[in-house]
Amino acid sequence: MQVVIILAVALSLILAVILSFASSVLEVEEDPRLQDIIDMLPNANCGACGNPGCKGMAEAILREDAKLSQCKPGDQDMREAIAEYLAETPNESGEFTKTKM
Amino acid sequence: MARRQKSIKEVFSAGLFKQNPTFVQFLGMCPTLAVTKSVESALGMGAGVIFVLVMSNLIISLIRNFVPKEVRIPIYIVIIASLVTILEMFMKAYTPELASSLGTFLSLIVVNCLILGRAEAFASKNNPIRSVVDGFGMALGFTGGITIIAIFRELFGAGSLLGYSIIPEQYQVGILVQAAGAFLVFGILVSQVNRIRMNKEERSEVA
Amino acid sequence: MEYIAIAFGAIFVNNVVLNQFYGLCPFLGVSTKKSSALSMGMAVTFVITLSTMISYLIYHNVLLKYTMTLNTEFGEITYNLSFLSTIVFILVIASFVQLVEMFIKKFSAPLYSALGVYLPLITTNCAVLGVAIDTTVNSERIGVEGFWQVTIYALGISLGYAVVIFIFSAIREEMMAYPIKKNWQGIPIALITAFIMAMVFYGFGGMV
């Protein structure tokens, strides 16, 4: 039992410390809309859309390179939500991204 | 957002039909193909997924407001992995035959994109009751999907259903129970599901 | 010679996708373009090989090292921490992948777009965890032992993944040029293609 606790604490501490510091040290500037779109996608990371994961899909949407219907796990609500969001939110230089359903 | 929230009933039925994980979302395809040799193991896998998905949706929805965004995924994974490990132990203890027939795929429920997908897409944004209903609906839809595939494979490939012989040996298509046959059966079924969906869409457009 | 046999068996005979059904979601998803299939193949090769090595070391040096005893109705039984394998492996793999992704993203933009973006997908690729578990907990099933044999096996398995996903994407790209009935487009025809490829790969079974 003690072993388990020590092991768990040690392992998660190591990982948590590395990850949390790495996330700030290795942070890269991104389009602020990217994270919002990722949050709207199902995040199943299944790859069925042909893009490398949901992040890849979000990037492709912002590049106007992907149709929303490519996302197999996503439903009508998700598509409408993303379309609505993109119609309302421009990027930092004020340009709007067209959505492809 | 001004969007209307889905009713509990809609949440439940989405997983069964409109958003069926097997035939529409194509989530968790590894077990879909790997454990559908027999109806028995498909049902066993389905039961496992129901347990893990309902529990993980419940727990994640309960803690959704305390989890920092940066470690969201590791934490979800840890919870799911623990649930899978617990499931594995129970299965090994009380249904050892089933556990050995599912093999590594029992542990691999952890990486079934359905589980993590629902955690991210639904449980982290909804209250516990709705999350449980969603998890149950999705897992049930998954179970139904893989069971249908298993019925086709076992019936025509091994000539039996749940172990009872139905079709004599000379009319069996042995390839269906082999690895390659899984692709064939699944491919044909998806194409037919697509056809039905397309017909429906056309009709609704006309209407 | 032994290593060659292990690698050959892992690449072709027990092919991870066509025979063992590991990593199917990205196999069917990220195979519409040859370029992305190639990137995916490389990312998988990198992650599977390294994460298997890490998992092997953790399993043998930590999880198997600590034993405990438990009183049961069958008498005292001794057991080790291997029941924690799934949790530990997935946690380590997920963190490792996330770390690598952050590194690549920070220091090499071209490498990130060719390889790094595919890394998060690995977490839900059951081939990674599957191979890690098979080479440790179930190692007697696949008949490999020792660190180097396991490494070669993992490398072979992941190369098998890369080879198959690349061939598969080449076929799918080629198929784009042909009219396919609407309900067969996409996943269904891809599954039928995978079926034919799996049949072809059965042929390798005769070679060992």
Added chain:
Amino acid sequence: MKHVRIIFTLTFTVLLTMVAVFQINEMTAGTIYGNQLKKLQEGLLKVAPTSYDGVLEELTGDYDLSEIDLERVYADQDKDKVVVYQAYAYGFNSAQPISYLIGIDLETNTVSGFLILENYDSDGYGQNASNPLFMNQFTGMELGPVLNGEIDGVAGATATTGGIKASLNEVIAFHNTNFGGGPVGPTDQEIREAMMEDIFPNATAFDKVTTNPANDAIINMYNVMNGTTQIGYLYEATGSGASVAGGLDMIYYVGINMDKEYTGFRMYDSQDTPGYKDFYLADSYGDSYNGVALGEEDTIAGATAGSATGAAILASVNEVMAYHVVDILGEMLDRPDPVENLNVVNAFDQVAASYVSIYADQAYDASILNVYELKDATDTVIGYIYYGKSAGYGGAIEFAIGIDTTNNTHSLIILKENESWEDAKEYASYTGDELFPDTTWLLNWQNDTVQNILDAEIDGVTGASTTTGNRERNDGLIFAIESVLKYHQTNTGGGE
């Protein structure tokens, strides 16, 4: 602050889940262990004899199992009722061995049960080994190599069946060394005796002739008795097959009855090419000798594949037959009439006034069909023509060679052959382009003294070694022609 929260949440979650998992592990570990124990115990009792319901002890530690695919050994307390082995077999899916249990009833020395515990071979193929139909067939089988050939394989799974058979052989060998054996299948001696009895079913005794027969081909000779009457002769003989270099490569038994007929033939051992030799190892070939009169060996049909093996067998049988007729029965062999093949005269450069067969007066040689003495008009001997034969690739080759009184060879001519000599062109060492009867290789034997030719040790032609012969295995034309030359030296007196 953000970092602290991240670290804390992650650590806390991991800790909580680990504790939960640990608790559940404590709850279930016993049951899981019990299940495994139960499965193994049930398996052990399933393969133990039905009369046995005691406890089996594990004895694995008592043996060195590092060299064999044996995992565990169990036996009853006194080690006199039952032994159970857990072993591995490598099937089609060689990476994942099949694990099985086999029980052996020590009182009857038979298999008491066979059970496959784990099988990862393909469904519909190797997986079928786990079918009760396959597993149940072992029960009651007597121990012996691959259980005496009684196992029915799994359809469509040669590799799986083969793997199980190979593993069973190892287990049985281990059992025989460690648990006393008992009936172990037919021994070498028993196999030989069975063959002798096949050839003479009515025999009551095979009396071995102690003086060694003066013949290279014959290893042993038996007078076959029925009570006090002799009913025949049995020869254990050896010959060269078609494709093995060096040594004795086939041993066979052939029987001859008192009516000068063959009573049967059995090949005991042949190192000849598998696939080619199988036909000759079969009883059906041996039985085709039944009732064939001595001298009529040509009527025994060989196989299409491996005709050279058939020819080699017949050549050897001919030798035994000649020994039998000449040395045992003291009779003359039926030898061909003089000059039945007129072309033989071409082997000698001069036309003689008379050609007289002198073979009947001389010793028999398996390579020689006839010997002619050539005389001129003044009745002076001018030379000899030897009419010989050898086993070729496409059947028997007949040739003639003339030798004069100064021991010089004249022409070597081929009278009958069915060779595909042009095949040899593909091989580097042969550059000629003639068909076989006019081959430059034959010139090696012409117009030189017998002694020079024998000293030269002419080699065969690679790629046509069945036809020309192989010096190491003493066959083909080299052997036949050299036999003729040596025969000339010793019998016709030319050597002195």
